[in-house]
Amino acid sequence: MKKLMLGNEAVARGAYEAGVTVVSSYPGTPSTEITENIVKYDNIYVEWAPNEKVAAEVAVGAATGGARAMSCMKHVGLNVMADPVFTISYRGINGGLVFCVADDPGMHSSQNEQDSRHYAEAAKILMLEPSDSGECRDFTKLAYELSEKYDTPVFLRLHTRVSHSQSLVEELEPVDYRLKDYEKNPGKNVMTPANAIRAHVRVEERMAKLSELANTTDVNRIEDNGSKIGVITSGISYMYSKEALGDSVNYLKLGMVYPLPKKLIKDFAAKCDKVYVIEELDPFIENFCRQIGVDVIGKDVFTLLGEYTPAMIKKQVLGVDPVENIVMDEDAPVRPPVMCAGCPHRGTYYVLKKLGLNVFGDIGCYTLGANAPLSAMDTNLCMGAAIGEAHGIGKARGNDFAKTAVSVIGDSTFIHSGITGLINMVYNKSINTVLILDNSITGMTGHQDNPTTGYTIRKEPTKQVNLITLCKGIGVDSISVVDPFDVKGLTKTLKEETAKEEPSVIIVQRPCALLPEMRKTYSGHCVITDKCRKCKMCMQLGCPAISVDGGTVKIDTTQCNGCGLCENVCPFGAIEKED
Amino acid sequence: MNIMIVGVGGQGTLLASRILGRVAIKAGFDVKISEVHGMSQRGGSVTTYVKYGDKVYSPIIDKGEADIILAFEMLEALRAVPFLKIGGKMIANTQEINPMPVITGAAKYPADIEKKISKKLNLQAVDALALAKQAGTIKAVNVVLIGLLAKSTDVAKQIWLETIRETVPEKFVDLNLKAFELGYNI
Ligand SMILES: Cc1ncc(C[n+]2csc(CCOP(=O)(O)OP(=O)(O)O)c2C)c(N)n1
Numbered sequence: 001m002k003k004l005m006l007g008n009e010a011v012a013r014g015a016y017e018a019g020v021t022v023v024s025s026y027p028g029t030p031s032t033e034i035t036e037n038i039v040k041y042d043n044i045y046v047e048w049a050p051n052e053k054v055a056a057e058v059a060v061g062a063a064t065g066g067a068r069a070m071s072c073m074k075h076v077g078l079n080v081m082a083d084p085v086f087t088i089s090y091r092g093i094n095g096g097l098v099f100c101v102a103d104d105p106g107m108h109s110s111q112n113e114q115d116s117r118h119y120a121e122a123a124k125i126l127m128l129e130p131s132d133s134g135e136c137r138d139f140t141k142l143a144y145e146l147s148e149k150y151d152t153p154v155f156l157r158l159h160t161r162v163s164h165s166q167s168l169v170e171e172l173e174p175v176d177y178r179l180k181d182y183e184k185n186p187g188k189n190v191m192t193p194a195n196a197i198r199a200h201v202r203v204e205e206r207m208a209k210l211s212e213l214a215n216t217t218d219v220n221r222i223e224d225n226g227s228k229i230g231v232i233t234s235g236i237s238y239m240y241s242k243e244a245l246g247d248s249v250n251y252l253k254l255g256m257v258y259p260l261p262k263k264l265i266k267d268f269a270a271k272c273d274k275v276y277v278i279e280e281l282d283p284f285i286e287n288f289c290r291q292i293g294v295d296v297i298g299k300d301v302f303t304l305l306g307e308y309t310p311a312m313i314k315k316q317v318l319g320v321d322p323v324e325n326i327v328m329d330e331d332a333p334v335r336p337p338v339m340c341a342g343c344p345h346r347g348t349y350y351v352l353k354k355l356g357l358n359v360f361g362d363i364g365c366y367t368l369g370a371n372a373p374l375s376a377m378d379t380n381l382c383m384g385a386a387i388g389e390a391h392g393i394g395k396a397r398g399n400d401f402a403k404t405a406v407s408v409i410g411d412s413t414f415i416h417s418g419i420t421g422l423i424n425m426v427y428n429k430s431i432n433t434v435l436i437l438d439n440s441i442t443g444m445t446g447h448q449d450n451p452t453t454g455y456t457i458r459k460e461p462t463k464q465v466n467l468i469t470l471c472k473g474i475g476v477d478s479i480s481v482v483d484p485f486d487v488k489g490l491t492k493t494l495k496e497e498t499a500k501e502e503p504s505v506i507i508v509q510r511p512c513a514l515l516p517e518m519r520k521t522y523s524g525h526c527v528i529t530d531k532c533r534k535c536k537m538c539m540q541l542g543c544p545a546i547s548v549d550g551g552t553v554k555i556d557t558t559q560c561n562g563c564g565l566c567e568n569v570c571p572f573g574a575i576e577k578e579d
Numbered sequence: 580m581n582i583m584i585v586g587v588g589g590q591g592t593l594l595a596s597r598i599l600g601r602v603a604i605k606a607g608f609d610v611k612i613s614e615v616h617g618m619s620q621r622g623g624s625v626t627t628y629v630k631y632g633d634k635v636y637s638p639i640i641d642k643g644e645a646d647i648i649l650a651f652e653m654l655e656a657l658r659a660v661p662f663l664k665i666g667g668k669m670i671a672n673t674q675e676i677n678p679m680p681v682i683t684g685a686a687k688y689p690a691d692i693e694k695k696i697s698k699k700l701n702l703q704a705v706d707a708l709a710l711a712k713q714a715g716t717i718k719a720v721n722v723v724l725i726g727l728l729a730k731s732t733d734v735a736k737q738i739w740l741e742t743i744r745e746t747v748p749e750k751f752v753d754l755n756l757k758a759f760e761l762g763y764n765i
Contacts, residue, residue: 002604004597004600004601004604004610004612006614029616029617030616030617032616033616108615108617109616109617132611132638161613161638161639164613164614164615164616165611165612165613165614165638166597166600166610166611166612166614167609167610167611167612167635167638168604168609168610236637236638239636239637239638240636240637240639242636242637243636243637244637309637309639309641310636310637310639310641311641311642322641322642322643323641323642323643323644323664323665324643324665325642325643325661325662325663325665326643326660326661326663326665326699326700327660327661328657328660328661328695328696328699329695330657330689330695332654332655332657332658332689333654333678333680333681333686333687333688333689334624334678334680334686335587335622335623335624335654335655335658335678335679335680336623336678336679336680337588337620337621337622337623338621338622338623338679339621339622340589340621340622365621368621371679372679372680372683372685373679373682373683444617444621445617446616446617446620539682539683542679542682542683544622544676544677544679544682546682547677547681547682548682548684556676558708558717559676
């Protein structure tokens with residue numbers, strides 16, 4: 001029977017059916033549910049790695065050892081894993097190796113909208129791109145066949161609307177994949193210059209073969225509707241094009257987006273008067289077409305920015321205006337994401353703002369501290385950058401400034417790539433203060449365990465990184481642990497630590513309010529009593545449960561979880577807990 | 580059939596779209612659902628699209644193309660209006676949740692949204708929160724709304740009931756069926 005599956009779930013299914021036995025990933029929207037769905041299959045070893053580079057290396061090791069292996073990440077995760085990826089392209093594999101990379105055009109949950117296809121070209125790695133869940137499953141399996149046949153890692157390129165859309169998939173039986181033998185083969189697996197020079201020759205030979213394959217593979221297919229207009233497209237853009245243009249044009253649907261099929265494109269274009277390339281983000285297919293002398297219409301009419309829609313394709317290709325729609329005379333105010341009621345990060349930012357510090361931030365739920373009314377974060381960049389940035393600005397502006405420049409970084413982010421930044425800070429004699437916001441989970445991406453939580457992805461108890469000993473080992477002498485809801489205590493610690501002529505770490509510790517253990521801990525809700533003098537201090541917390549109605553401060557009991565932070569900041573003791 | 584479900588992160592819109600998707604399969608259609616995960620689930624605006632028919636290509640719905648919009652919150656209902664097909668129907672829960680710009684005073688929560696939308700289109704506004712309470716828990720708001728929606732589609736009621744039974748955890752089945760009926764029988 002066919003089942004509705006998320007694209008990500010279908011990739012996991014494909015991995016299972018292909019006989020994959022090792023999966024190592026780091027979470028990142030929109031890729032996370034691939035690895036989470038792998039957990040369903042007991043015979044697959046699956047793990048959250050501390051970051052994408054480690055995850056890729058684990059998958060490489062498993063594939064070298066003869067297993068079919070996978071590693072999944074969001075597009076920016078590919079930046080982190082790029083180093084091993086470029087060279088495993090030279091080494092080749094033993095068991096099949098697939099890297100699933102999920103792009104996020106429109107930036108639903110990302111800090112940029114980079115186009116991962118450039119990595120395929122730069123690293124000379126075959127890339128497949130499915131359009132729906134059925135293809136997610138099929139292409140995953142195909143990826144393993146091609147990986148082994150051509151001795152190459154393979155990229156599976158996903159997209160928010162493919163990863164997070166559900167469509168029908170027929171479940172099939174898994175293939176009987178047997179672990180291949182592991183043989184020592186330094187000529188292939190040790191990338192000294194001499195071996196790498198030979199490996200590069202193999203890579204170019206492989207690319208020539210794959211370029212040929214691109215012309216004949218089933219996943220690159222022509223749909224000839226007898227039109228004089230041709231559309232070359234792939235992935236979700238194919239679905240948008242089909243919806244918009246139906247059978248009124250011919251299609252060249254590319255399931256393999258790198259390498260691209262020279263002959264197939266030329267033959268397709270030769271039968272059309274006009275050829276459009278419809279692809280979100282960069283003109284990747286378009287540039288290739290121009291390179292091989294095929295004249296196409298692409299980014300001159302389609303935007304480089306964000307997501308496409310069927311309506312915009314219809315307009316550009318057929319000249320048909322979008323359907324009419326109802327217009328309201330009034331704009332709806334925006335509803336940006338906010339820290340949840342009870343979020344531990346709220347206490348931290350409340351204090352940081354009070355103290356007027358320069359806050360170098362990072363990526364996670366705590367990025368929301370940049371938004372009003374907390375407005376207490378100056379920058380963020382990529383995972384781990386908070387510490388390096390604060391160190392850098394301290395070196396630029398001197399130690400007096402460094403005393404005002406603090407880093408905030410989440411537990412998962414610190415483990416991901418903050419540790420090296422901290423080592424640098426200590427080694428190169430900075431005096432900044434680093435706040436590790438330890439909410440006992442990887443929050444932003446939906447509650448994944450990490451090395452600081454003490455549990456594996458399968459919820460088995462395991463060793464837990466001790467942040468205090470870790471920081472001590474790095475050479476930080478001034479380490480404190482504070483509860484972010486202890487507003488007075490955190491204020492005092494921050495004042496003391498930032499004044500010191502040495503680097504400090506403050507571990508700000510309180511579990512995420514959405515964790516089951518905390519849901520049990522918090523109970524009831526807070527109410528404003530008649531002691532309220534309307535000073536609105538509590539409004540500075542930016543809690544979604546607290547608002548002002550006609551001058552009176554109110555707490556929405558359907559949203560409040562009774563965390564009690566507002567009680568701690570009220571100067572008049574006017575907030576009380578109720579059951 | 581194009582159905583758009585809008586609400587605020589955390590309101591349970593995902594369960595609603597999943598029930599709807601399963602219903603459409605049982606009724607023999609091709610189905611696509613586009614969900615939102617990640618950042619906006621943190622109390623931001625969330626939109627899911629459910630499309631079913633003989634063959635569905637794009638998982639998303641353009642402006643002017645939703646046959647039905649199911650809104651879990653009034654401001655989100657207002658925001659979603661341009662997506663409704665001319666002649667389409669909107670079902671909205673009258674609950675109002677202030678977004679942060681309103682809380683901080685940077686923006687005002689629009690007044691009389693129900694009246695304003697009703698002037699422009701076919702709106703059925705219901706206090707689903709009250710009905711959910713009546714069913715036993717405010718968490719059942721999404722199933723009350725599903726009940727309302729069911730009434731506006733041409734899929735047999737039996738299929739909806741069956742799907743709810745299969746989708747929600749066993750100990751909550753009765754509660755959810757009650758919530759469904761409360762929505763369905765308005
Ligand atoms: C290189 C990279 N990988 C993954 C992500 C996705 N991502 C964003 S925030 C985050 C985790 C944040 O967890 P933590 O640091 O514990 O903070 P929390 O959200 O719990 O506050 C992840 C995995 C990313 N942005 N960049």
